[in-house]
Amino acid sequence: TPLQTFLRCLWIGLLGMAATSTQAGVLPEDQAEVMYHVYQGDDTTVQGPALLVRKKFGESIMADAGYETDKVTGASIDVRTSGASELKEDRKQWNGGVSYLRGKTTYNLAFMNSKETDYISDNLTFGITEDMFGDLTTVTLGFTRGWDEVSENQLPVIVPKGSVDRRSYRLGLSQILTKNFMMTMNFESGAMEGYLQNPYRSYRYGAANSASYAFAEERYPSTRTTNAISVNGRYYLPYRASIKIGYRYFTDSWGVVAHTGDLEYVHPLKGRWSKYTVEGSARYYTQTRADFYADLFPFENAQNFLARDKILATFNDWSVRLGASRRFTYSPKTYGVVSLFVDHIQYDYKDFKDAEVKVAPSLQQLFSFDANVYMAQYSHHF
DSSP states (O other): HHHHHHHHHHHHHHHHHHTOOTTTTTOOEEEEEEEEEEEETTTTTEEEEEEEEEEEETTTTTEEEEEEEEEEEEEEEHHHHTTTEEEEEEEEEEEEEEEEEEETTEEEEEEEEEEEEEEEEEEEEEEEEEEETTTTTEEOOOOOOEEEEEEETTTTEEEEEEEEEEEEEEEEEEEEEESSSSEEEEEEEEEEEEOOOOTOEEEEETTTTTOOEEEEOOOOOOOEEEEEEEEEEEEEEETTTTEEEEEEEEETTSSSSSEEEEEEEEEOOOOOTTEEEEEEEEEEEEOOOOTTTSSSSTTTOSSSSSBOOGGGSSSSEEEEEEEEEEEEOOOOOOOEEEEEEEEEEEEEEEEOOOOSSOGGGOOEEEEEEEEEEEEEEEEEOO
């Protein structure tokens, strides 16, 4: 589903960042972390725990391992309207990596495997981080290679549909401009080839002024290239708080153009509440539709490629996050952090209509929905 694809891409991105970001000439401290998250939106629920363990061996080698499982239930609107059955599935994922520090250079290698009944994904990530100019400048290079196997769950049979070959290249620059202000710039380019469509998605065709229309299986191009660039700035305020502002531009060979802006504020409390930190953030995202997307096609096989998946439609979404953390000090070198976060997300589609309303497409309203994400996390540092 689009949500599962999003979660998978999110974890790939997190692996990429872990493989290309460390402190200047110092490996991160030992850490064990447990997290539980719940996503609810568009009649779909995704929930499950995640575990992470990170351990240093001397001052030059670090290893980490993680495990996550997601229980997915429900069906989004484009699944419901096309007649597909409700999704009930478990996704299991594990990842592991190793980092080697030599002078001012850190080398990272990580592997991730994600498995569900109809999708298996393997990802290998390599990264290099180099600190220079008195540790004021950090340059990162990263590469991810992915292999996916896509199937369709036609109970009681799992039908193979095809494979996907993915490559992603990253270049990043982080610069400390003053003692309080730091900027980062990142560029990422990716290429995918293979079975890129979703076997459960259908497009619809018929007359816009008639309530009688039909569905047929979507058909996507077999290749896709993407490019994205982002700029972020973080300013540390005199009272230990910080503010971050960021912008990201994305474009691909399918005609999708997207803009993302985000703002974050972190505020440590004082006095009797000095062990607490509160934070808030806001994000806005907007994109244009893919070249081969339409809510309604005039007739079957109206063009070479056809899609009605709403993640390829013209839409925007905004989200807000509120969170709080408390630190527990056990010894001079050992402490733990408990964090709670709540996100609210609103999606508004500009050319995807609510086909659950059984009237002519020209009379259907544009679709929108909201979602909530809840996350609880405990991190133990040694």
